Amino acid sequence: MNSKVVEEIKIKGGRVLTLVEGDITERNVDGIVNPANSYLQHGGGVAGTIVRKGGRIIQEESDKIGFVQVGSSAITSSGILPCKAIIHTVGPRMGEGYEDEKLSxxxxSCLELGLRKGFKSMSIPAISSGIFGFPKDRCAKILVNETISFLKNLENSSTGIKLVEFCILGKDTLQAFQYEFEKSKPQS
Incomplete structure (x- = not known):
C-alpha cells in the first residue's frame, strides 16, 4: 500500500505534524508506535501486523519486558521493519474509567520515550480507537492536541523530534483526524 500525506501542520522551531493515510509498518521513521495491551501480547490489529511483518523478535523482546501499565510505554527493536525501533504504548480500553486522561x-509517554531515545521522527496510529473501543473523534482530538502541545514545548530546543505523523488506516478514523488537523491549523 502506498502512503500519502493528507494534512500537515507546521509548528515553530521547524517541527511538523502530518496526517498520513497508510500502513504504519511501511513508514521509514526512527520509531513507530504500537498500540499495545499491558501484557505486550501482539496478536491482533496493528500490533499483530507489526509482529507479522517485522518478525518474531518483536514479540520475544516484548515477552522479556512483561507488563506495561496503561498510559505507559516500552521499546523494542523493529525486526525487519524500516523503522529503527518500536515504542509499545498501552492506551485505555473504553469502560475502564478515566479514559481521556489515560490516553493523554x-x-x-510515547513522545517522551522517543525524545529520550533521540528520535527525530515518529509515526503513531490512532491509539485505543480499534479493538479497545475508544471513540475515534475523541481519540483524534486528544492525540492531535497533546502532540501539538508536546512539540510546542520543544520550540526553543534545536534537538529533539522534528516530525510526528499520525499514520491512519480506515476512512472514519482518517476523517476524525482530518477534522482535528483542520481545527488545529494556525489561522493565517
Whole structure:
C-alpha cells in the first residue's frame, strides 16, 4: 500500500505534524508506535501486523519486558521493519474509567520515550480507537492536541523530534483526524 500525506501542520522551531493515510509498518521513521495491551501480547490489529511483518523478535523482546501499565510505554527493536525501533504504548480500553486522561498520558509517554531515545521522527496510529473501543473523534482530538502541545514545548530546543505523523488506516478514523488537523491549523 502506498502512503500519502493528507494534512500537515507546521509548528515553530521547524517541527511538523502530518496526517498520513497508510500502513504504519511501511513508514521509514526512527520509531513507530504500537498500540499495545499491558501484557505486550501482539496478536491482533496493528500490533499483530507489526509482529507479522517485522518478525518474531518483536514479540520475544516484548515477552522479556512483561507488563506495561496503561498510559505507559516500552521499546523494542523493529525486526525487519524500516523503522529503527518500536515504542509499545498501552492506551485505555473504553469502560475502564478515566479514559481521556489515560490516553493523554499514553501519547505523552510515547513522545517522551522517543525524545529520550533521540528520535527525530515518529509515526503513531490512532491509539485505543480499534479493538479497545475508544471513540475515534475523541481519540483524534486528544492525540492531535497533546502532540501539538508536546512539540510546542520543544520550540526553543534545536534537538529533539522534528516530525510526528499520525499514520491512519480506515476512512472514519482518517476523517476524525482530518477534522482535528483542520481545527488545529494556525489561522493565517
Amino acid at each position: 498520558k499514553a501519547i505523552n
